[in-house]
Amino acid sequence: MYYHVPVHDRPTFKAFIITLVIKITQQFDGYLIVLIYAGFVFERASESITLKLSPNKQIMLIGLVQLVGSTMATAVVEKTGRKVLIRHVFKTVCFGFLILFLFDLVSVKDPVTESMIHCTT
Known part of the structure; x- marks a missing residue:
């Protein structure tokens, strides 16, 4: 068998x-x-x-x-090949996270700064 x-x-x-x-x-x-x-x-x-x-x-x-x-x-x-593919995917993911970080940095305002601005007016 x-x-x-x-x-x-x-x-x-x-x-x-x-x-x-x-x-x-x-x-x-x-x-x-x-x-x-x-x-x-x-x-x-x-x-x-x-x-x-x-x-x-x-x-x-x-x-x-x-x-x-x-x-x-x-x-x-x-x-x-796996090594070339892993390197390419790693670079692409790092670039994507960098873009996401920059978008977050530009679009999200600091809550501490916002509260200070609203308190002084």
């Missing part, structure tokens, strides 16, 4: 454990709840848009987009 192969074959066992951990942790990130209630959300959203797909067909479309996205992500990682 083949049921003992994952236990005795070290690479297969390691892949099995990684897959098991990913599937278990996936239960805690809300992914399943989103899929369960996606039909209800699409049904409510279709009242205000002119999309002529049923909620179940829209969920199937989401699954198709996820499949294509996963395939593309795997292809990009295999083609570019």
